[in-house]
Amino acid sequence: MGRVAQAPAEDVITPPARTRARRGEGERLRDEILVAAARVLAESGSEQAMSIRAVADAAGVTPPSIYMHFADKTDLVYAVCERNFTELDAYVESQLAGVDDPSERLALRGRAYIGFGLDHAEQYRVLFMTTEFPEHYTPEKMSEMAGYQHLVDNVRECMHAGTIATDDPEVVSVGLWALVHGITSLLVSRPSFPWPPVDTLVDHVLATYASGLSRQ
Amino acid sequence: MGRVAQAPAEDVITPPARTRARRGEGERLRDEILVAAARVLAESGSEQAMSIRAVADAAGVTPPSIYMHFADKTDLVYAVCERNFTELDAYVESQLAGVDDPSERLALRGRAYIGFGLDHAEQYRVLFMTTEFPEHYTPEKMSEMAGYQHLVDNVRECMHAGTIATDDPEVVSVGLWALVHGITSLLVSRPSFPWPPVDTLVDHVLATYASGLSRQ
DNA sequence: TTGCTGAGTTAACCGCGTTAGGTTATGACC
DNA sequence: GGTCATAACCTAACGCGGTTAACTCAGCAA
Known part of the structure; x- marks a missing residue:
């Protein structure tokens, strides 16, 4: 990844925007994921297109974090729909x-x-x-x-x-x-x-x- | 998947068994793929589990060959079901x-x-x-x-x-x-x-x- | 014999779900 | 105020999936 000269504020880098949850507030992420997932599902209109990676992006988080709150993708999809x-x-x-x-x-x-x-x-x-x-x-x-x-x-x-x-x-x-x-x-x-x-x-x-x- | 001692003729290697079709007989493969796909679908019981690679294996052929007869996976799945x-x-x-x-x-x-x-x-x-x-x-x-x-x-x-x-x-x-x-x-x-x-x-x-x- | 073309193959790309293992910040305790 | 366990993440990678570009090779016509 060559680093190029660039206007400073450019891709620096949409920092996750999300601030790490405080101790005991881990459940916060669960909600944020659900909201993000619902948005992705609504926008893509298909369960398939609602990928773990897309949801993670939308939530400003990395894919593995999702598995702290949902057993697998099916689990997440159902959680969104049930909600x-x-x-x-x-x-x-x-x-x-x-x-x-x-x-x-x-x-x-x-x-x-x-x-x-x-x-x-x-x-x-x-x-x-x-x-x-x-x-x-x-x-x-x-x-x-x-x-x-x-x-x-x-x-x-x-x-x-x-x-x-x-x-x-x-x-x-x-x-x-x-x-x-x-x-x-x-x-x-x-x-x-x-x-x-x-x-x-x-x-x-x-x-x-x-x-x-x-x-x- | 540990490999075990076994009778020699075992995984050597079920050679494609299939003989390449003659000129003009390309359509033959289409049928063979459909039959193989139907078997895979019946055995796995799910559209997801019927992967292109599994079907290709079952047909004694490599995955890309399937695309000579079907536009994409959806096309194949539907062809099987319609049949x-x-x-x-x-x-x-x-x-x-x-x-x-x-x-x-x-x-x-x-x-x-x-x-x-x-x-x-x-x-x-x-x-x-x-x-x-x-x-x-x-x-x-x-x-x-x-x-x-x-x-x-x-x-x-x-x-x-x-x-x-x-x-x-x-x-x-x-x-x-x-x-x-x-x-x-x-x-x-x-x-x-x-x-x-x-x-x-x-x-x-x-x-x-x-x-x-x-x-x- | 040459050359074309149909019938495949090899190798690779990229995205996916998922996991092992590392990192960092928080806050309880001394 | 320093220590340190641990909650809350992240990095890197695995293996599988669909799909494609590019190659090979057999059969056939001229």
């Missing part, structure tokens, strides 16, 4: 505010789920359309993130109200989940396919399924 | 043999689609649950592979028979596709989730949806 997806359930619930009719709530729930998924496409892909995932990403965590329990509760309300005739809330809930996931998933993975307008599709599918559920 | 998936449509149709009732055919179609997807999980993932795909993998190709046109025809039959009340075959077909894809996709990506028994789930979902379709 953004803590909002999913909350967002869905927020869309139901003021609506009391269980069936109406169910429909709104589906629409909100799909909307959120499309708005966070790559994260949705990582969380729900991928095969390799870290050990700590358990089925419980997955269903919790998807707001599965709230869905089951809603289904039960519909059963009591008589708008769902089947008597197995689990099967009904999984079926509903599969339905909205199917739409979200297809749209996420093949955005260029000539799908019908999303709203039309969603309305039709949800209405059809609801109608089917209402009568055994 | 195996030429059977999808044919398989689904074969499951309908002897069944005339359109509604019954529709249900069988769904079951067959899901079954095939689960039997070729990683390929299904690549073809329908991935974001990066080669240019030549057009929407037309995708829908053709999924037997979409046959589905639309089937839906039309149901409309004429009066078992589907909606009048837009495209929307209905896409909805049905999303439904079966949703089930397949969830099962493929999260096989360890405590899903209800597949048959129960599929039967319930298809019956429910069919019932919904039958009445506007």
